[in-house]
Amino acid sequence: MSDASLEAFRAEARAWLDENCPQSMRTPFGSEDEIVWGGRNGKFFSADAKLWLARMAERGWTAPIWPKQYGGGGLSNSENAVLQSELKRINARPALYSFGLWMLGPVLLEYANEEQKKEHLPKIARGEIRWCQGYSEPGAGSDLAGLQTKCEDKGDHWLINGQKVWTSYANYADWCFCLVRTDTSVKHEGISFVLIDMTTKGVETRPIKLISGASPFCETFFTDVKIPKENMVGRLNGGWEIAKRLLQYERTNISGFGSGARVDVVDIARDTIGLGDDGRLADGDLRARIAQHKMAERAYALTTQRAQEEAKAGQNVSHMASMFKVAGARLNIERCELMVEAAGSRAFGWSGDGFDRDELAVTRGWLRSKGNSIEGGTTEVNLNVVAKRVLGLRDTQ
Numbered sequence: 385m386s387d388a389s390l391e392a393f394r395a396e397a398r399a400w401l402d403e404n405c406p407q408s409m410r411t412p413f414g415s416e417d418e419i420v421w422g423g424r425n426g427k428f429f430s431a432d433a434k435l436w437l438a439r440m441a442e443r444g445w446t447a448p449i450w451p452k453q454y455g456g457g458g459l460s461n462s463e464n465a466v467l468q469s470e471l472k473r474i475n476a477r478p479a480l481y482s483f484g485l486w487m488l489g490p491v492l493l494e495y496a497n498e499e500q501k502k503e504h505l506p507k508i509a510r511g512e513i514r515w516c517q518g519y520s521e522p523g524a525g526s527d528l529a530g531l532q533t534k535c536e537d538k539g540d541h542w543l544i545n546g547q548k549v550w551t552s553y554a555n556y557a558d559w560c561f562c563l564v565r566t567d568t569s570v571k572h573e574g575i576s577f578v579l580i581d582m583t584t585k586g587v588e589t590r591p592i593k594l595i596s597g598a599s600p601f602c603e604t605f606f607t608d609v610k611i612p613k614e615n616m617v618g619r620l621n622g623g624w625e626i627a628k629r630l631l632q633y634e635r636t637n638i639s640g641f642g643s644g645a646r647v648d649v650v651d652i653a654r655d656t657i658g659l660g661d662d663g664r665l666a667d668g669d670l671r672a673r674i675a676q677h678k679m680a681e682r683a684y685a686l687t688t689q690r691a692q693e694e695a696k697a698g699q700n701v702s703h704m705a706s707m708f709k710v711a712g713a714r715l716n717i718e719r720c721e722l723m724v725e726a727a728g729s730r731a732f733g734w735s736g737d738g739f740d741r742d743e744l745a746v747t748r749g750w751l752r753s754k755g756n757s758i759e760g761g762t763t764e765v766n767l768n769v770v771a772k773r774v775l776g777l778r779d780t781q
């Protein structure tokens with residue numbers, strides 16, 4: 385696409401956003417409660433949030449690069465880059481957070497049949513159905529291919545028995561994309577990828593309560609769950625390839641965590657620590673570490689941008705996603721540590737009136753960031769992928 389047509393697209397996108405993005409949607413989220421996850425029982429924090437999702441979905445811009453016939457915007461990667469920069473320019477909130485958008489949709493586009501695409505993709509793009517991820521099991525986390533949830537062919541349906549764990553928001557999800565064992569005689573080649581309606585008889589979720597009182601994950605049990613034959617994506621025993629591709633999308637998404645944060649560490653440090661006579665942050669040690677972090681953040685942003693541009697011609701994700709996941713998780717964890725250090729006792733609040741919204745966000749963000757090096761595959765596991773698949777080092781195990 386020529387520079388001139390991209391600039392024309394920028395003007396069009398800018399005009400549309402000016403007209404359609406409500407003012408209250410042009411600020412970062414105040415708290416997690418303001419995030420829109422969609423779904424049959426989805427809640428909207430405000431009328432503007434509902435309107436913003438409806439308008440973005442209507443335009444196909446919740447899923448900008450998906451084809452139009454599946455509810456997407458039909459944009460090229462270059463147009464999408466322009467759209468994202470225009471959204472960023474006005475500080476627009478994402479209209480929809482969704483495992484369907486980030487993880488499932490891209491693999492359905494690649495591996496699903498036409499009926500499955502038509503059935504599921506538009507509902508994801510419109511935020512009508514909320515998905516959860518049934519991958520991890522009590523005995524299968526890092527060694528994901530060791531999963532045991534059994535799926536048997538019963539002629540006119542599949543019968544599923546087993547347990548998943550750490551299923552984020554399974555208690556709110558309408559559907560689950562799930563890895564199941566369809567052949568016990570082999571490991572990776574005995575896994576299939578299925579879609580399960582969470583209202584099916586025999587599906588049970590038990591929220592896992594954290595020390596904070598919140599329950600962001602569940603144990604998910606499948607007891608004699610019958611699902612239609614057409615709910616398998618790809619071929620029987622061909623699920624591992626889809627599982628790995630989906631993880632690449634998940635890791636790409638995690639690698640961007642924290643980039644739209646509401647508060648900046650420099651502002652916090654300036655407010656709490658103050659400036660010296662030379663006009664610089666009074667604590668020289670913290671100042672140096674914040675500067676190092678900011679440089680790393682900038683380098684990371686430029687590297688991800690370069691990788692996106694290199695990927696324009698081909699596949700959107702690759703094993704490189706593991707590299708970005710490790711680096712992005714480290715940066716987010718470091719950013720949160722620095723913010724807590726800079727905020728001092730103002731970062732001790734979990735709830736209540738004694739702390740303002742931004743201070744509570746720092747504390748909660750810091751605790752949440754601890755999971756970044758685990759979710760989507762641990763740092764150790766992703767470094768193994770980088771060693772083997774990106775650097776091509778020999779496997780000595």
Ligand SMILES: Cc1cc2nc3c(=O)[nH]c(=O)nc-3n(C[C@H](O)[C@H](O)[C@H](O)COP(=O)(O)OP(=O)(O)OC[C@H]3O[C@@H](n4cnc5c(N)ncnc54)[C@H](O)[C@@H]3O)c2cc1C
Nearest residue numbers: 517518519520525526550551552755758759760761762764
């Ligand atoms: C916030 C969060 C959200 C999550 N959401 C979901 C979800 O929605 N759906 C889902 O299915 N799962 C989810 N998970 C689970 C996540 O995928 C697993 O926790 C992760 O894959 C690690 O598995 P595990 O917890 O069983 O740890 P283990 O696999 O038992 O690992 C324990 C430790 O051993 C290390 N280790 C293991 N194998 C190796 C190796 N070969 N080389 C070096 N070190 C190794 C690991 O790095 C880790 O430090 C979530 C986790 C978190 C933290």
